[in-house]
Amino acid sequence: MRISELGRRSGVANATIKYYLREGLLPPGRATAATQAEYDESHVRRLRLIRALVGVRGLSVASAKQVLDAMTEHRGDTHEVLGIAFGIRPPGEGAPDTSGEETNPEASALVDAMGWSVSAANPARRTIDETLRALRSLDIEYDWQALLPYAELAERTARHDLDRIETITDPLEKAEQAVLLTFLLEPALMALRRLAQENESTARHGGGDT
Amino acid sequence: MRISELGRRSGVANATIKYYLREGLLPPGRATAATQAEYDESHVRRLRLIRALVGVRGLSVASAKQVLDAMTEHRGDTHEVLGIAFGIRPPGEGAPDTSGEETNPEASALVDAMGWSVSAANPARRTIDETLRALRSLDIEYDWQALLPYAELAERTARHDLDRIETITDPLEKAEQAVLLTFLLEPALMALRRLAQENESTARHGGGDT
DNA sequence: GGCAATTGGGTAGTGCCACTGTCTAATATG
DNA sequence: CATATTAGACAGTGGCACTACCCAATTGCC
Numbered sequence: 001m002r003i004s005e006l007g008r009r010s011g012v013a014n015a016t017i018k019y020y021l022r023e024g025l026l027p028p029g030r031a032t033a034a035t036q037a038e039y040d041e042s043h044v045r046r047l048r049l050i051r052a053l054v055g056v057r058g059l060s061v062a063s064a065k066q067v068l069d070a071m072t073e074h075r076g077d078t079h080e081v082l083g084i085a086f087g088i089r090p091p092g093e094g095a096p097d098t099s100g101e102e103t104n105p106e107a108s109a110l111v112d113a114m115g116w117s118v119s120a121a122n123p124a125r126r127t128i129d130e131t132l133r134a135l136r137s138l139d140i141e142y143d144w145q146a147l148l149p150y151a152e153l154a155e156r157t158a159r160h161d162l163d164r165i166e167t168i169t170d171p172l173e174k175a176e177q178a179v180l181l182t183f184l185l186e187p188a189l190m191a192l193r194r195l196a197q198e199n200e201s202t203a204r205h206g207g208g209d210t
Numbered sequence: 211m212r213i214s215e216l217g218r219r220s221g222v223a224n225a226t227i228k229y230y231l232r233e234g235l236l237p238p239g240r241a242t243a244a245t246q247a248e249y250d251e252s253h254v255r256r257l258r259l260i261r262a263l264v265g266v267r268g269l270s271v272a273s274a275k276q277v278l279d280a281m282t283e284h285r286g287d288t289h290e291v292l293g294i295a296f297g298i299r300p301p302g303e304g305a306p307d308t309s310g311e312e313t314n315p316e317a318s319a320l321v322d323a324m325g326w327s328v329s330a331a332n333p334a335r336r337t338i339d340e341t342l343r344a345l346r347s348l349d350i351e352y353d354w355q356a357l358l359p360y361a362e363l364a365e366r367t368a369r370h371d372l373d374r375i376e377t378i379t380d381p382l383e384k385a386e387q388a389v390l391l392t393f394l395l396e397p398a399l400m401a402l403r404r405l406a407q408e409n410e411s412t413a414r415h416g417g418g419d420t
Numbered sequence: 421g422g423c424a425a426t427t428g429g430g431t432a433g434t435g436c437c438a439c440t441g442t443c444t445a446a447t448a449t450g
Numbered sequence: 451c452a453t454a455t456t457a458g459a460c461a462g463t464g465g466c467a468c469t470a471c472c473c474a475a476t477t478g479c480c
Contacts, residue, residue: 002426002427002428003426003427003428004426004427013468013469014469015468015469015470016467016468016469018428018429018430018469019467019468019469021428021429022429022430023467029428031428033427033428033475033476033477034427034428034429034474034475034476035426035427035428035429035474035475035476035477036426036427036428036475036476036477037427037428045348045349048347048348049348051344052344052345052347052348054467055344056340056341056344060466060467061466061467061468062466078411078415079411079412079415082407082408082411083408086404086408107405111405114406114409116405116406116408116409117409117412117413118405118408118409118412119408122404122405122408124400124401124402124404124405125401125405127397127398127400127401128398128401128402128405130266130397131266131394131395131397131398131401132398134258134261134262134265134266134394135262135390135394137258137262138255138258138259138262138390139255140387140390146374147398147402149370150367150370150395150398150399150402151402151405151406153363153366153367154399154402154403154405154406155406155409155410156363157360157363157403157406158403158406158407158409158410159410160359160360161403161407161410162407162410162411162414164356166414177350180345180348180350182404182407184341184344184345185341185360186400186403187337187340187341188337188338188341188342188357188360189360189364189400189403190334190337190396190399190400191334191335191337191338191341192334192338192357192360192361192364193364193367193368193371193396193399194296194332194334194392195317195321195326195328195332195334195335195338195361195364196326196361196364196365196367196368197292197368197371197372197392198292198293198296198326198328198329198332199324199326199327199328199365199368200365200368200369200371200372201288201289201292201372202289202327202328203327204372204376205288205289212455212456212457213455213456213457214455214456223439223440224440225439225440225441226438226439226440228440228457228458228459229438229439229440231457231458232458232459233438239457241457242447243446243447243448243456243457244445244446244447244456244457244458245445245446245447245448245455245456245457245458246446246447246448246455246456246457247456247457264438270437270438271437271438271439272437
């Protein structure tokens with residue numbers, strides 16, 4: 001198919017497709033002439049993938065590209081794909097690596113306490129220390145130990161995630177699902193927490209309606 | 211104190227403080243003359259709060275304003291504050307309300323199944339339906355029932371959140387902590403999940419190091 | 421074969437956002 | 451009184467995610 005049909009089938013504007021092509025998010029079609037290229041089902045799918053990561057999850061186009069690249073390069077290696085994908089930080093500050101040094105003592109303590117084995121380079125460590133630092137700068141007493149119960153719940157969540165991914169045999173699909181379930185599910189999980197919070201709050205404070 | 215000291219003490223650039231004042235995120239100081247205003251500790255704190263919501267959590271300035279407004283207006287009513295705060299959607303699409311109609315059948319089914327009592331207006335419902343729709347548009351079999359185990363974990367998370375908030379007696383602080391723990395903790399919780407995922411993945415796939 | 425319609429590819433423009441810089445008149449301070 | 455600082459208003463900046471336009475080549479259709 002040509003670009004117009006691709007646009008129609010994926011629900012993405014023509015000009016936007018060209019933009020994604022330029023940015024390398026979408027692989028180019030098979031050129032049949034100077035002004036003609038053939039796209040196929042894989043392009044439609046890829047576009048939906050992009051829209052999901054950018055639109056639903058809210059990743060930046062650049063971050064989405066990294067995720068997508070990791071996904072297609074290391075097709076088989078779920079572990080590797082996730083490793084790269086985790087390096088993506090949501091829109092926010094992004095000081096360069098700081099790798100090597102143990103700059104995140106609280107995350108380390110937490111990881112140790114949980115008996116987890118995770119790379120020192122996992123940027124999630126920094127997120128945790130940053131959050132705790134922010135909370136304390138607001139005079140809220142909060143340290144890694146306060147996160148322990150959450151870590152326990154996160155562990156179960158992760159087990160669930162991995163259980164699901166393991167049911168897939170095709171290594172291509174596996175890497176893809178790993179990324180999708182990790183990233184796309186995040187807003188939904190936070191949404192669940194909010195629903196649960198409202199429920200719990202209602203239950204405790206009585207029906208404080210409005 | 212005057213603006214320069216406020217800037218020094220909060221670590222926010224002078225011009226940025228003026229910007230926040232203009233946007234209404236930061237209440238104006240007590241004007242002592244046409245070109246002089248007095249700021250106090252509450253301004254320092256508020257600035258740290260803003261930076262936490264905008265910088266760490268990644269809220270937009272406009273969203274942060276809504277949260278902050280809700281927090282200061284309905285000081286006592288934790289339930290109310292959270293209700294308003296939940297209305298904030300992270301940077302992403304934002305179709306207007308669609309209130310009233312039951313447009314989110316999957317979220318509703320989930321809420322029913324969990325026996326939760328949450329307002330039909332809670333925007334988290336939409337997030338859930340959106341996510342599920344996105345997943346299915348990518349040919350991934352995923353419905354609200356697949357979310358049930360996560361909902362169960364979310365419920366426990368929420369209980370924890372509320373437990374902590376209940377320890378606070380001062381209604382002012384209470385509302386503030388509710389907002390902070392709900393919002394600021396989100397990146398940390400997702401970070402925990404990623405750490406747990408890496409750990410679990412390593413445990414299952416053997417030490418697939420790199 | 422002729423011709424309107426479509427296409428690829430490139431460049432420039434748009435709108436929004438979160439600041440940032442500059443200017444002015446009015447203090448504050450030594 | 452001289453110098454520095456400030457509040458407040460406004461214009462400018464840089465980044466991002468598109469979006470519009472243009473052109474030459476090609477296609478489909480009569």
